[in-house]
Amino acid sequence: MAAVPVLIAGAGPSALVAALTLLRNDIPVRIIEKEDKYRLGQRGAGIFPRSLELYRFLDVPEVDQNAKSLRCMRTYKPGTFEHLNTFPLAQYQDPKPAFPYLNPCLLGQQTLEGILRGHLEKLSCFVETGTELRSIEQFPDHVIAHVVKKQNGEEVTEIIKAKWLIGADGAKSVVRKQLGLTFLGETREDSRSITGDIRMAGLDREYWHVFGGGSTDRIVLRPTEEVGPNGYQFIISESNIDFEKLQSNDEEVFKYIASLIPTELTFEELIWISEFRPNIRMVNKFGEGRVFVSGDAAHVHSPAGGQGLNSSVQDALNLAWKLALVQKGLAPASLLDTYTTERLPVIAEMLNITTALFNKITARSTSTEKAFERDQKLFMLGVNYRSSPIVIDEVVPPSEAVPVDAYGLIQDGSLQAGDRAPDAPGLVDVKSGEAARFFDIFRPRYHTVLIFASDAAKTSQIISKLSRYEQSVLRSIIVLPAGSWPSTQADSAAANMVLEDKDGYAYKHYLVGGDTRVVVVRPDGVVGAIVHGAEGMVRYFDGVFISRS
16 A cells, blocks of 8 residues: 555646645655646636745746736627727736736646646656546545556556545545535536637737627637647637537637638637536535645636636645645644635635626626726735634734735735735845845745844844744744844844845835834745734744644
């Protein structure tokens, strides 16, 4: 019987991010995928700013390097090739010091998954394709997974013993069904779409083209180089055509698309096509015992707004850093309960948002520009866990906090525990003199303890209290105001790093005045605590870690 600390079923973005986060935390994993080959297709191509931040924390720069900016959308007068309107899907914004990523971008899911697999392979972890999870048995200290592998045309059974199991195995999740989790919601049988990737010539590549709408089918064509020269991703909505007929014959697809676009086209290749009926569903909880679900296994919905893949990635990181601490024996198993506590409200609100967007897109009375209009809430920079039982805020206690929804708002000057931790460039490492910024320090391997103080000598008690916890999962950073300097070498040596806030962004973004303040940033880049000193910091860590004292 094979044994592994964590078994992950599925090989989509949620599964891959969970695996990478665990591996970055030195937790071995196996990741299995029932399909023999990786899925083709752009699928969920939208990457939102919060996801770009998380990929940076995970040291996956290729996502930002390869993603493309959004093109403007162009609509046409019905039945003609006459331009009707040209508009941006989202207005471009210049990055800000606190928000280095403020613009959504595009990267096909096929490309994204390849990038993430490449990072897993550098850590000697390879997706095991053709390996299907059939059933699980859960025990107090382990999980037994029964899997079937396809080898040389034969099915070979294997039993895997794992300490933990993550089901990221899609909307038809075996893991979710085995756990008996509810998956309540609805299926929109009267609304369906056809999507895929195609190579063709005849349209310019400067715009997203939108033909039809109103009383006819609408087709959206997005130029993309990821599927080869003259590549496009297409989405046909509100279609009553015979999908079985289309799926069986490429020429039928070409003929149908040509009927929707009033100009001469040259079709080269149909790469992939699929039918989609909106399912709007979510689980009642994100796990039970030693087994968890994430991504489409936990929630499915309309693709409107591009929140699905991005939410799935955030599921994975939220779960994986907690699971790593528990597996290492550094945190109690009860920490894993907060995975459901924190993610459930976010996903519930996300389903409301995407359903409203889908209704707007499919409404015959809504103009195309209004239908595709997107606001900053979708950037996910306001997603927060302010109501989480493990976050602590001594500056804005719960009794004084202004209620916000789980998706929050992008705001400067309102930081509370449970919010996304802002970036701060313009820092200088006192010891080396090198430039630094917070987003180059935050990582999923450790909590970052930011100690804001006018004098490093005032931090000794705080640093001393940190010694009761495992040092490999902590980084202590003294942040001095501009013009300050450590008073003694001993005080500066006690911390992992001493930074001077030369440009003032750290003190500004973290709302620090003249008093000493401690801000604990969790491995997922969320503010876990904002406290006045050592006592509050200890209270936070005692709620997360198992104390060694």
